[in-house]
Amino acid sequence: MYSKHLYSKKRFFIAILLLCITISLIWISLISGNNGIVFSDTFKLLEAKGSFSIIVFEIRVPRTLAAFVVGASLGLSGAMMQAVLKNPLASPFTLGISQASAFGASFAIIVFQSYSSTSSYEAGFITALFAFASSMICTLLIVSLGKRANMSAESLILFGVALGAFFSAFTMLLQYFADDIDAAATLFWTFGDLSKASMSTILAIGLVLLICLFSYFKIFWKFDALMLGEDSAKSLGINTQNLRLGSMIVASFLSAISVCFFGIIGFVGLIAPHIVRLFIGSSHKYVLPLSALSGAILLLLADIVSRTILLPITIPVGIITSMLGAPLFLYFLYKRSSRC
Amino acid sequence: MLKITNLHVKVKKKTLLTNINLELKLKDLNIIIGPNGAGKSTLLKSLVKVIDIHKGNISLDEIEFTTASINSVSKYIAYMAQFNQNSNLTTLDVLEISRRKYSGFSLREHDHKLIENSINEFALQKFLNRDIDTLSGGERQKIFLAAAILQEPKILLLDEPISHLDPKNQIEMLELIRNKTKEKEFITITVLHDLQNALHYADKIIMLKNKEILYFENSLNITQKMISKLFDTTCKLFWQEGHPFLFLGHSHHNNTNNHSHKKETNDT
Numbered sequence: 001m002y003s004k005h006l007y008s009k010k011r012f013f014i015a016i017l018l019l020c021i022t023i024s025l026i027w028i029s030l031i032s033g034n035n036g037i038v039f040s041d042t043f044k045l046l047e048a049k050g051s052f053s054i055i056v057f058e059i060r061v062p063r064t065l066a067a068f069v070v071g072a073s074l075g076l077s078g079a080m081m082q083a084v085l086k087n088p089l090a091s092p093f094t095l096g097i098s099q100a101s102a103f104g105a106s107f108a109i110i111v112f113q114s115y116s117s118t119s120s121y122e123a124g125f126i127t128a129l130f131a132f133a134s135s136m137i138c139t140l141l142i143v144s145l146g147k148r149a150n151m152s153a154e155s156l157i158l159f160g161v162a163l164g165a166f167f168s169a170f171t172m173l174l175q176y177f178a179d180d181i182d183a184a185a186t187l188f189w190t191f192g193d194l195s196k197a198s199m200s201t202i203l204a205i206g207l208v209l210l211i212c213l214f215s216y217f218k219i220f221w222k223f224d225a226l227m228l229g230e231d232s233a234k235s236l237g238i239n240t241q242n243l244r245l246g247s248m249i250v251a252s253f254l255s256a257i258s259v260c261f262f263g264i265i266g267f268v269g270l271i272a273p274h275i276v277r278l279f280i281g282s283s284h285k286y287v288l289p290l291s292a293l294s295g296a297i298l299l300l301l302a303d304i305v306s307r308t309i310l311l312p313i314t315i316p317v318g319i320i321t322s323m324l325g326a327p328l329f330l331y332f333l334y335k336r337s338s339r340c
Numbered sequence: 341m342l343k344i345t346n347l348h349v350k351v352k353k354k355t356l357l358t359n360i361n362l363e364l365k366l367k368d369l370n371i372i373i374g375p376n377g378a379g380k381s382t383l384l385k386s387l388v389k390v391i392d393i394h395k396g397n398i399s400l401d402e403i404e405f406t407t408a409s410i411n412s413v414s415k416y417i418a419y420m421a422q423f424n425q426n427s428n429l430t431t432l433d434v435l436e437i438s439r440r441k442y443s444g445f446s447l448r449e450h451d452h453k454l455i456e457n458s459i460n461e462f463a464l465q466k467f468l469n470r471d472i473d474t475l476s477g478g479e480r481q482k483i484f485l486a487a488a489i490l491q492e493p494k495i496l497l498l499d500e501p502i503s504h505l506d507p508k509n510q511i512e513m514l515e516l517i518r519n520k521t522k523e524k525e526f527i528t529i530t531v532l533h534d535l536q537n538a539l540h541y542a543d544k545i546i547m548l549k550n551k552e553i554l555y556f557e558n559s560l561n562i563t564q565k566m567i568s569k570l571f572d573t574t575c576k577l578f579w580q581e582g583h584p585f586l587f588l589g590h591s592h593h594n595n596t597n598n599h600s601h602k603k604e605t606n607d608t
Contacts, residue, residue: 010469221440227427228434235388235421236441236491237414281471282428285445 011280018293022068025300029064030056032304034312066197067303067317068296069205070258071268075295076212078269079276079288080251083223084244085153091270092255094157095142096164097135098266101259103167103174104134106186110178115185124196124261127189131260138163139252143245156248192265192318194303201261208257209292212250216288219243223284265318267325268295268302274332298325341365342495342527347396349379349386356382358551360396364544369521370529371538371559374548375571380531381422383548384497387529388419400494400527414441418493420484422500422531431467431475431483435459438490454490462486462516478509485513489520496521498530502537510534514541535567539577539584 031041033055044052074092081090092098108114108130115123142159149155175183222243225233233240255269272295273287280286302320309315347360357379364370372380385391387398389410398405405413418438427434435458439451447455459465462482472480481501488496501517502510518541521528529546532538538545539559547554547570555566564577567586576587 217445220445221437224429224433224440225437227429228437229421229423229425229427231385231390231421232419232424234390234410235414235417235419235497236437237411239410277428281430281433283430283433 011286014279021297026064029300029304030060032308036308036311062197063194065202066194067299069202069209070262071296071299072292073205073209073254073258074269075272076292077251077255079273079291080247082273084247085156087153087157093266095160096138097252097255098259098264099164099167100138101131101135102190103171104131105189106171106174109185110174110182128260132256135256143248190264191316192263193316196262205257220284220288227282263318266322268298268321271325271329272298278332343399345397348394349382350394360553364527366525366527367522368543369518370544370546371542372531372546372548373538378548379551380548381499384499388417388497389413416493417495418488418491419497420488426473430469431464431472434483434487438487458486458490477504496526496528500531535586536584
């Protein structure tokens with residue numbers, strides 16, 4: 001009987017390490033606020049009494065949970081896209097899904113005047129609905145166009161880039177004809193911002209994330225087989241077209257549902273799978289769940305930075321992810337090339 | 341017996357194979373030879389349904405492949421592709437893929453046993469947790485052969501399994517392929533460019549030229565005339581102690597015998 005000692009222990013340790021980092025970041029996130037990171041608050045957290053506990057449960061807990069589920073969704077979505085498109089550049093942003101989302105939101109705000117509705121909750125919901133619908137239209141366009149072109153990975157990426165530019169152009173057109181207030185509202189919507197978190201949106205995203213994680217048990221090996229090449233995967237009995245189609249729709253759904261509630265949060269979906277693959281290779285048994293975990297870590301970290309770097313101002317987290325993400329990405333690329 | 345009758349393959353209105361008829365037996369190592377673009381790889385790919393067939397019939401004993409789904413065909417056929425790209429997977433990952441089509445997320449004890457046997461047989465212990473992209477061509481080809489055999493197929497299709505290998509590794513690989521074919525009772529079909537090795541190791545030779553079969557013969561019945569016709573070049577073929585010696589094209593030296601003799605004496 002060949003036993004587990006044949007397996008690399010490295011992968012297991014990295015999984016545990018990422019889990020520990022996630023837990024400590026959640027803890028730091030809960031004790032940081034307008035006064036920066038206050039370590040002595042840890043004891044108050046456990047007591048859960050008075051006004052402090054109201055701040056924690058009404059503001060910090062939803063925000064932290066949102067960072068976790070959104071980061072995980074974006075990370076998982078990016079990992080799936082990069083796997084089925086066999087392209088390290090694939091992410092919700094490069095495939096035009098974020099831009100389509102922004103167009104949907106702008107349309108809701110400027111044309112549909114969603115912010116003039118009675119409650120702010122309703123306004124947010126209508127805007128999110130438009131953003132979601134728009135990004136799913138973008139996905140379906142990519143997939144249906146790609147199907148005609150035999151679903152080759154390269155053509156899908158190029159369709160995504162083209163559609164992203166197309167949607168951006170329409171967003172700008174809308175903004176050009178909008179009045180100042182609406183134009184500002186659309187601009188602010190695009191800054192990914194976790195302060196919009198509410199328990200219902202977190203639950204919705206979390207539920208979708210859980211369903212995706214469970215379906216992963218069935219199909220992760222097909223992603224591995226795809227790594228060996230299109231023909232090899234087919235010879236193993238995999239319908240590669242359907243796999244690509246299905247995974248694209250699921251991954252887009254995952255990122256669209258996050259983006260429509262919280263705005264554009266760049267780089268997390270791109271960078272999280274890269275970090276994971278750098279350390280453990282492309283075995284998707286590990287890449288998929290650990291990309292979700294790394295995505296959560298990145299967004300939790302960015303959120304803590306966004307709340308503490310310019311006290312007492314909180315910067316939208318989308319700005320931080322791109323600011324931190326770009327140099328981090330370059331660092332990992334550099335590290336990989338210097339290793340080879 | 342694998343029976344291919346009247347097979348036609350077309351891709352994007354371009355005919356790639358016409359009128360292929362073959363009957364291949366259990367435990368036979370069949371080697372396809374032929375010029376570039378003759379349709380050698382296409383024949384393998386159409387058998388495993390990577391390429392759709394246009395017309396014709398493929399069946400293994402009573403099992404009909406022509407109308408079966410790609411998933412059910414894959415249970416009988418293992419295919420090793422000609423080119424492999426960077427995959428960033430470890431040796432163990434690659435071996436496990438072969439069993440997952442049967443077992444999914446958690447491999448069963450039976451799968452673990454098969455994988456362990458394969459590791460021992462192919463001497464892969466050293467590379468188990470190594471990224472296959474960092475291994476040498478010979479090691480990688482061995483791993484892919486091990487992975488193909490791990491699928492427990494009835495039919496083994498290998499597309500140029502010894503390209504990029506040095507002579508010793510070529511022979512080792514072909515010995516392995518031949519032995520496994522006899523031992524596990526596969527019907528093996530291999531594309532090979534090395535004619536000497538093809539004649540030496542094959543039971544049957546399939547000669548493909550211009551999208552159709554020129555000859556399908558026992559390897560011992562192959563004549564220099566057939567090979568001349570296949571490659572449109574002059575050819576001399578000798579057999580010595582069960583080894584074929586094959587000379588293609590014209591000699592560039594007037595007194596070739598002298599030359600080779602001189603060299604031999606220098607060496608000793």
